Amino acid sequence: xxxLLDGLLRNRKALVGAIILVLVLLAAIAAPLLTQYDPxxxxxxxxxxxxxNHLMGTTRIGQDVFARLLYGARTSLAVGFGAGLLITAVxxxxxxxxxxxxxxxxxxxxxxxNMVLVVPNLPLLLVLAAFIGQASPFVIALILxxxxxxxxxxxxxxxxxxxxxxxxVKAAEMIGEPQWRIMTFEIFPNLISIVGINFIxxxxxxxxxxxxxxxxxxxxxxxxxxxxxLYNAQKASALSVGAWWEILIPCFALALLGLGMSLLNFAxxxxxxxxxxxxxxxxxxxxxxxxxxxxx
Amino acid sequence: MxxxxxxxxxxxxxxxxxxxxFRAVDDVSFDIAPGEVFxxxxxxxxxxxxxxxxxxxxxxxxxxxxxxxxxxxxxxxxLDLTPQALAxxxxxxxxxxxxxxxxxxxxxxxxxxxxxxxxMSHTTMTKAQARERAAEMLRxxxxxxxxxxxYPHQFSGGMRQRIVIAICMALDPKLVIxxxxxxxxxxxxxxxxxxRINDLRRTFGFSVLFITHDLGLMVQFCDRIGIMLAxxxxxxxxxxxxxxTPGHDYTKKLWSSFPSLHGGALL
Amino acid sequence: MxxxxxxxxxxxxxFVAAATINFFLPRLMPGDPVQxxxxxxxxxxxxxxxxxxxxxxxxxxxxxxxQYITYLGxxxxxxxxxxxxxxxxxxxxxxxxxxxWTVGLMGIAxxxxxxxxxxxxxxxxxxxxxxxxxxxxxxxxxxxxVPAVVTSLIVVFVFGFTLxxxxxxxxxxxxxxxxxxLQYIGSVLYHGFLxxxxxxxxxxxxxxxxxxxxxxxxxxxxxxxxxRAKGLSDHHVMIWYAARNALLPTVSSLAIAIxxxxxxxxxxxxxxxxxxxxxxxxxxxxxxxxxxxxxxxLIMTATMLIANxxxxxxxxxxxPRLKGAL
Numbered sequence: 001x002x003x004l005l006d007g008l009l010r011n012r013k014a015l016v017g018a019i020i021l022v023l024v025l026l027a028a029i030a031a032p033l034l035t036q037y038d039p040x041x042x043x044x045x046x047x048x049x050x051x052x053n054h055l056m057g058t059t060r061i062g063q064d065v066f067a068r069l070l071y072g073a074r075t076s077l078a079v080g081f082g083a084g085l086l087i088t089a090v091x092x093x094x095x096x097x098x099x100x101x102x103x104x105x106x107x108x109x110x111x112x113x114n115m116v117l118v119v120p121n122l123p124l125l126l127v128l129a130a131f132i133g134q135a136s137p138f139v140i141a142l143i144l145x146x147x148x149x150x151x152x153x154x155x156x157x158x159x160x161x162x163x164x165x166x167x168x169v170k171a172a173e174m175i176g177e178p179q180w181r182i183m184t185f186e187i188f189p190n191l192i193s194i195v196g197i198n199f200i201x202x203x204x205x206x207x208x209x210x211x212x213x214x215x216x217x218x219x220x221x222x223x224x225x226x227x228x229x230l231y232n233a234q235k236a237s238a239l240s241v242g243a244w245w246e247i248l249i250p251c252f253a254l255a256l257l258g259l260g261m262s263l264l265n266f267a268x269x270x271x272x273x274x275x276x277x278x279x280x281x282x283x284x285x286x287x288x289x290x291x292x293x294x295x296x
Numbered sequence: 297m298x299x300x301x302x303x304x305x306x307x308x309x310x311x312x313x314x315x316x317x318f319r320a321v322d323d324v325s326f327d328i329a330p331g332e333v334f335x336x337x338x339x340x341x342x343x344x345x346x347x348x349x350x351x352x353x354x355x356x357x358x359x360x361x362x363x364x365x366x367x368x369x370x371x372x373x374x375l376d377l378t379p380q381a382l383a384x385x386x387x388x389x390x391x392x393x394x395x396x397x398x399x400x401x402x403x404x405x406x407x408x409x410x411x412x413x414x415x416m417s418h419t420t421m422t423k424a425q426a427r428e429r430a431a432e433m434l435r436x437x438x439x440x441x442x443x444x445x446x447y448p449h450q451f452s453g454g455m456r457q458r459i460v461i462a463i464c465m466a467l468d469p470k471l472v473i474x475x476x477x478x479x480x481x482x483x484x485x486x487x488x489x490x491x492r493i494n495d496l497r498r499t500f501g502f503s504v505l506f507i508t509h510d511l512g513l514m515v516q517f518c519d520r521i522g523i524m525l526a527x528x529x530x531x532x533x534x535x536x537x538x539x540x541t542p543g544h545d546y547t548k549k550l551w552s553s554f555p556s557l558h559g560g561a562l563l
Numbered sequence: 564m565x566x567x568x569x570x571x572x573x574x575x576x577x578f579v580a581a582a583t584i585n586f587f588l589p590r591l592m593p594g595d596p597v598q599x600x601x602x603x604x605x606x607x608x609x610x611x612x613x614x615x616x617x618x619x620x621x622x623x624x625x626x627x628x629x630q631y632i633t634y635l636g637x638x639x640x641x642x643x644x645x646x647x648x649x650x651x652x653x654x655x656x657x658x659x660x661x662x663x664w665t666v667g668l669m670g671i672a673x674x675x676x677x678x679x680x681x682x683x684x685x686x687x688x689x690x691x692x693x694x695x696x697x698x699x700x701x702x703x704x705x706x707x708x709v710p711a712v713v714t715s716l717i718v719v720f721v722f723g724f725t726l727x728x729x730x731x732x733x734x735x736x737x738x739x740x741x742x743x744x745l746q747y748i749g750s751v752l753y754h755g756f757l758x759x760x761x762x763x764x765x766x767x768x769x770x771x772x773x774x775x776x777x778x779x780x781x782x783x784x785x786x787x788x789x790x791r792a793k794g795l796s797d798h799h800v801m802i803w804y805a806a807r808n809a810l811l812p813t814v815s816s817l818a819i820a821i822x823x824x825x826x827x828x829x830x831x832x833x834x835x836x837x838x839x840x841x842x843x844x845x846x847x848x849x850x851x852x853x854x855x856x857x858x859x860x861l862i863m864t865a866t867m868l869i870a871n872x873x874x875x876x877x878x879x880x881x882x883p884r885l886k887g888a889l
Contacts, residue, residue, distance in 0.1 A: 013704075117819060118577045118871055122826035123844075123863040124584070130848060130856045131588050151819065208710040212830055215712050217848050230712065234834075239716075239724050248720060251713040262708035266700075276779060282692045285312040285357045294310070294360035295375060296353060352792050357692075386794030400785040404807050404883055413803070414793045447883040460789075 007271035014267035020260025024253075028077055031070035039063065039071040039224045047243045057245035059229075060236035065249055068229055072250070075225035076257065079141045079210045084203030086145025088152060091202075092195055095156025096183050100164055109153070116150035125209065129218035136220050140213055144206050152198040159194050163187050193272030200265040204258055211254055226250040300327035301503050302351070302369050302471055308362040309346050309355070320346045320359070322527040328471070333497070333504040335514040335535070337550070338524035344507045345395075348475045351505070352390050353382060369471070388418050391464035395476040397457035401448035407434075408444035411463060418467055433462040437492060454485035458492065465496060473505045478513075490517055511550050515539045523547045566885070570875050574868040579635070581864040585857045586621060586634045597622050600853045601647065612651065616854070619644040643861065644854040648847060654858035657843060662862060664734050665839035668755065669828040672762035679763070680770025681813060685806045687771065688778030699771055706768025711761075711827035715834035718761045723835075729757045732836035758835045765827050766820075773816050777809040784808075811882055818874040821867055 008014040027034065037043045042062040043054075050057045056065035098109035128143050129135045135143070163169060164187070172182050188195075213219055214227025221228055233239075233247040270276045288294050309321040321343040328334040336344040349355050351367055353374060367374040369389060377385055394400040402410060411430035415421050421429065431441035437458040448456055457477060464472050474493070478486040494517070497504060508514055514521055515535050522532040523544060531544040542548045589596035597617060617623075619642055621634030637644075643654035687699040722728050735741070735750040781787065782805060790804035832841030840859060847855035879885045 114573065115577050115580055117822075118574065118864075118868060119581050119584075120822045120825050120860075120863045120867045122822070122829060123860045124581075126844065126848065127585065127588065127856055127860045130851070130853065131592055204708065208712075211710060212712050212826070215830070216833065216845055230716070239720055242724075244720060247716055251716050254713050255709040258708035258710060258713075259705060262704050266704055273776075276776060280314040281312045281358045284314075285360060288312065288360055292363060294362045296355050296357070296359065296361055354788055354791055383794045383796065386792055388794065392789070392792045394785040394789055396785050400789050402786045402790065402804050402808070404811075404881075405803065406883075413795055413799065417793075417795050417799070447886075449884045463793075 008267055011267040011271060013263045013270070017260045017263030017265075017267060020256060021264070024073055024257050024260070025077065027070055028073035031067075031074065034070055035064065035067040037064040037067040039067040040222070043067075047238075047241065047246070049243075050245055056249050057243070059232060059246050060238070060243070065229075065245060068224055069226070069249060069253055071224045072226045072229055073253070073257075075137045075223065076207050076210065076227075076254075079137045079144075079225070080203045080207035080257075080261075082138075083141040083144040083148075083206035083210070084199055086141070087148050087202035087206065088195060088199040090145065091149035091152025091198060092156050092188070092191070094149065094153040096160050096187055096191070098153070099157040099160025100179070100183050100187060106157075110157070113150045113153045113157075116147070117154070121148060122209070122212070125213060126216065126218065129213055134220040135213070135218060137210065137223050137225055140210050140219065141206065144209055148202065148205060148209075152202065155194060155198065156191060159191055160187055163190055193268060196268045197265060197272070200261055200268065204261045204265070207254070207257060207261070226254055299330070300368075301330045301332075302328040302367070302505070304347070304351070305366040305368065307347060307350060307365045307367065309343070309350060309365070310360050310362065312358040312360055317360075319527055321350070324524075324527075324529045326522050326529060326532060328503050328505060330470070331497070331501050331503055332520065333506055333518045335506045335508070335518035335521040336524060337508060337511050337514050337521060339509055342524040343527040344524050345475050348392070348473045348505065348507055351471075351473060352386055352392055353377070384418070387414055387464075387469065388467045389469055390471045390473060391467070391469040393457070393460050393464060393472065393474045393477040395479055397453045397460070397477075397480045400460050401456055403448050406445055406447055407451075407459060411444070411466060414463060414466055429466060433465050434459070436465060436496065437462045453481050454489065457481065457485075457489055461489070461493065461496070465500065468500060469502055471503045471505065473507070475507045476509070477506075479508070479510075486513070511538075523550070567872075567875060567879065570872065574872060578861070578864055578868060581860055582635060582638050583631075585860060586631055588857075589620075589853070590627075612645070616644055620854070620857075638861065643858040646847075646852055646855050648850040648852040648855070654854050657855060658840060658858055658862050661838060661840045661843040662866070664837065665828055665832065665841065666866065668758055668762065668832070668837070668839060669824055672759055672766060672828070673824055675759075676763040676766035677770050677817065680767040681774040681806075681810070683767070684771040684774025684776075684813075685778055685801065685809070688775045688782065688809075689801050689805070691779065696775075700775070703768035703771045703775075706764060707772065709765075711765045711830045712834065714765050715758075715761050715831045718757060718764070719834055722757055730754050734838050755837075758831045758837050761835075762824075762827055762831050765831075766824060769820065769823075770813070770817075774806075774809060774813050777812045778805055781805060781808055811878065814874060814878050814881060818871050821870045821874070825863060825867060 040063065043064050044058040044062045046058060046060050046062045048054055048058040048062075054064050054066065056069065058064055059068070094109050094113070098106040098113075124147060125143060128147070129140070132139060132143075169182060169186050172186050177186075210219075210225070211227035211230065214223075214225060215230045215234065217231055219225070219228055219231065221231060229250040230247065233243070233250070236243070236246065238244070238246040289296075304327070305325050307321055307324045308319070310317040310319050324343075324347060326334065336347065338344050346355075346359070349359075350361055350365075351374065355361065361375065365375065369385075374385065401407070408427065408430055411433065412423070412426050415426040415429055427444070430444055434441050434444065439455060439458060439462070443450075448459075451459065472493075478489050481489065490513070493504065506514065506518055515538065518535045520533065521535050521538045522529050523538070523546060524530065525546045531538070531542070531547050533543070538547060539551075542551060589600050600620065601613060601616065618633070619637045621630040621637070623630055623633050641655060643658075646652050646654055646657045649657055683699045683703075687696040690696055723730070730753065733754055735747060735754050741747060786808075787800065787804050790800040828839070829841030829844065831837070832839040833845045836842060840863070843855065844859050846852075847859075
């Protein structure tokens with residue numbers, strides 16, 4: 001754990017990713033301080049281009065895009081992290097149990113996991129959301145959490161299988177520690193980098209999928225989120241009438257947040273898997289080789 | 297030894313780290329005469345494989361061979377070879393048997409192809425000639441030439457290592473490096489492989505650089521032995537002398553870690 | 564052979580699972596399931612049509628298991644009911660035509676992006692730490708982190724609306740009759756270009772990262788080092804020793820990626836107003852055309868399973884250790 005944190009602190013990708021995430025987080029928290037407008041109220045004339053009064057212009061029904069963006073960040077982050085947590089919790093628990101218990105338990109969980117993996121995710125979510133009707137962001141987070149754990153479960157199971165053979169687990173078994181204790185206190189802490197990658201990957205997935213579902217018209221159009229901003233803009237044909245700000249601004253916000261999160265994910269991957277790391281030694285190596293101090 | 301085949305001089309290799317470097321090989325010098333079997337012994341991590349890799353110039357960053365180092369093969373410094381000359385040098389002059397018998401053949405390509413690629417890139421043989429040569433090499437290690445169309449996974453570990461040895465013989469090299477060639481194999485197969493190498497050596501006259509941590513095995517197989525400790529060559533002598541009158545404390549310790557019966561029975 | 568048969572059995576089970584979700588979902592919702600599914604149709608359809616539609620979805624008088632059997636029966640006889648929006652067109656016909664466009668778009672984009680992505684990944688791993696590697700890695704991070712919907716919207720804005728280089732709708736010029744003519748095919752290619760490029764942009768990065776990581780993980784393997792020690796050319800070792808082996812885990816990760824590809828393709832179609840499944844589905848969602856929404860899950864699942872099976876077969880063909888399995 002300490003090695004992981006230490007590695008992350010010195011990783012450039014992690015730094016940039018963290019800065020982006022913190023900026024979005026601050027913008028979301030400080031939304032009422034940064035804008036005077038109510039995000040759902042009609043506060044200007046329709047489709048005003050960006051100006052001093054409306055920094056990012058207005059929507060077709062005259063809402064302030066900047067205000068919607070700030071308040072929408074709250075939804076995107078909440079759904080992303082909420083669903084991400086749920087996905088990771090379910091996936092990790094199932095993976096550890098299947099890997100550690102083995103036998104029939106493993107067979108059942110693995111079968112279920114493989115099944116979920118081959119049923120296409122988005123179409124399944126579309127059907128679920130369609131029957132639920134205009135799904136609130138909270139409901140979207142919930143169904144995402146319950147349908148998207150399979151990848152995490154599979155990866156966690158594979159890693160648990162190899163941990164199970166390690167001496168410290170065998171030792172704990174000899175002492176007669178109960179299974180749940182071994183799973184929580186012996187196995188889980190050693191999976192921390194996989195859980196981290198799974199968590200951040202799930203957050204990215206949840207943010208993207210929430211936006212996609214809402215864009216496709218399955219969300220609650222009154223909710224304030226980046227996905228509904230896209231949905232409303234698309235419905236208002238914002239692009240063909242030239243109101244690019246209404247559609248491109250949430251686009252860039254989503255891209256930026258996605259980028260920040262992926263940078264974090266790649267960084268954890270590099271720290272956890274030393275083979276993928278490209279450390280400072282490379283610069284030193286090149287310097288030495290160039291100056292004729294050595295060769296290969 | 298007037299004209300050594302291989303002459304390693306002041307070989308120093310670092311692994312460049314983020315802040316500090318790790319010296320894996322520290323000012324090592326030794327010679328190998330034509331037809332001689334020279335052994336390098338030492339515990340794992342002492343730098344012996346790093347030397348083996350350097351002779352074929354297989355290292356990649358972060359390894360760095362320091363500038364005072366020289367690796368002379370027939371008087372020519374391997375470290376000065378241009379990329380083309382290096383490609384021609386590899387396998388034709390120095391061939392290599394790797395540690396893991398199970399993993400040194402390309403799992404997705406046929407045995408025949410793994411002979412062919414080396415023959416086609418080093419010689420002007422036609423396909424038919426290459427096939428004939430591959431068959432001949434396989435016969436040397438008692439594997440039926442019909443099996444050229446098989447894949448590595450269809451052979452046992454011992455057979456795979458014999459196939460690697462056969463591939464080594466394909467270009468009639470002057471030096472064969474064996475980096476723990478029998479560690480992954482059981483004792484009976486181990487003995488059979490070493491016997492085979494010895495026979496081939498008598499026939500073709502190549503030299504061998506034999507690397508292992510098993511001193512007992514080494515004493516019966518090598519003419520001379522070098523003992524390595526933490527990157528340095530601490531003792532170098534004829535095999536018998538290493539066994540009977542070890543000079544360095546570390547060599548004595550290595551011997552005392554063997555059951556006495558083992559050492560005696562082998563000779 | 565046994566291996567592939569086992570996979571086929573598993574796929575059948577997965578398909579039935581998807582059908583089961585379809586069956587239970589309306590029944591789990593609060594309220595009358597018939598009301599939920601056909602509310603928008605009630606007033607417009609003649610009673611006998613509505614009756615046959617109910618029969619297709621298993622709304623018969625009888626216990627649940629009987630309803631379930633009825634429903635599975637209609638699915639396996641290829642009856643997915645009729646669209647409410649396009650009544651009386653059967654769901655299979657509505658979706659079938661769209662499926663052709665989707666599979667074409669998705670299939671070609673997958674092949675292109677898999678090839679380009681894998682090549683980039685191989686070269687980046689082989690020249691680890693070089694400027695090329697940095698560019699590919701950073702580019703891939705960008706490409707994989709931007710949602711497909713965002714990429715599509717930006718592409719359509721820049722090339723469709725602002726520059727006007729490409730059309731931003733339809734699979735072909737609507738004034739042309741579908742025919743096997745140069746003009747028609749040219750129009751299809753012209754209209755398909757932007758969605759195709761977008762989908763490739765979304766997918767290539769992911770394949771590049773996967774291939775790069777797989778390559779890096781096996782560059783230290785003895786057989787790769789032995790390939791170099793043999794004095795073979797750099798290209799030969801890179802392709803036939805390293806990349807050829809790294810391809811195996813990359814192909815199996817392709818199976819997992821198919822779901823993402825499908826999702827990306829649906830979204831791209833909506834943005835580009837491309838007449839594939841995604842667009843039909845978008846219209847169906849707006850109109851709450853439940854038979855179509857349910858039908859797409861089955862058709863998408865089937866597509867996904869077939870794609871998975873193709874991946875299974877190619878894996879078996881690529882790995883000589885599994886030769887016996889075919």
